[in-house]
Amino acid sequence: MKPLKETTDSSTRASSKNKKQRSSVITTTFDGKTVSFRLLSSTEIKSNRNSAYAFLK
Amino acid sequence: MFDKSFPYKFITKKNPLPSIDFFEYKLIYSFKASNYRYIAEVKVYNHNRHVIKFYPKHLSEATNKFNVILNSEYPPRIIRTCINIMLQILDDNQFANFGFLGSFSLSADCQESKYMTQRYRIYKQLMLNLFSENSFLHVENQTNSAYLLLNKLNPDPKSTLIEIHKMFIQYYPELDSE
Numbered sequence: 188m189k190p191l192k193e194t195t196d197s198s199t200r201a202s203s204k205n206k207k208q209r210s211s212v213i214t215t216t217f218d219g220k221t222v223s224f225r226l227l228s229s230t231e232i233k234s235n236r237n238s239a240y241a242f243l244k
Numbered sequence: 245m246f247d248k249s250f251p252y253k254f255i256t257k258k259n260p261l262p263s264i265d266f267f268e269y270k271l272i273y274s275f276k277a278s279n280y281r282y283i284a285e286v287k288v289y290n291h292n293r294h295v296i297k298f299y300p301k302h303l304s305e306a307t308n309k310f311n312v313i314l315n316s317e318y319p320p321r322i323i324r325t326c327i328n329i330m331l332q333i334l335d336d337n338q339f340a341n342f343g344f345l346g347s348f349s350l351s352a353d354c355q356e357s358k359y360m361t362q363r364y365r366i367y368k369q370l371m372l373n374l375f376s377e378n379s380f381l382h383v384e385n386q387t388n389s390a391y392l393l394l395n396k397l398n399p400d401p402k403s404t405l406i407e408i409h410k411m412f413i414q415y416y417p418e419l420d421s422e
Contacts, residue, residue, distance in 0.1 A: 213409055222409075222413055222419050224390070224405070225385070226383050227384065229377045232372055235372050
């Protein structure tokens, strides 16, 4: 198994006016390939939820 | 729409492939939908990571078993059955993390790209609706239609995310670069 060459962690702010509207991007580079995962903010999750309930409160 | 499910049964627990060191075991479930029997596979990796996949049993040997669309079936009930399996896993392991890839659809006349596939968009909406941000971190990669739910009961979910991220890239070499 090839070792990971590099892992970086960066953060971006989606809206400068709303401190809760933050999203983080975790970027990993492996064997020349860069893939990023974005952490959804609490505000983004709530605003995109179209149901009145959640299984896990 | 996603309120109804099919009864499912646990079939077996399979041991890992020796060549993949972070793969712990695989759980196999089965359920009968409207027209076909389905297999749900839950691959369990270290860091309590669970990846659930499902496919029609009669296509078990097909290379495109995750990509076909069967027009004779009603998908919401099938998808909800898989979510019930996730909830049972969570009952058994309160630290469980989850992940999935929304496979691209394949039909006789077209092939969907890997970016924000139809399956991904449906599954993501369900994750947003059904799994609270109080209990899970929601993480996505739209380029590859990948989604992770990181359990906040784990002591350091963001560190876990980085480890899972590394495994994800190693295990899925077909992931597109950004």
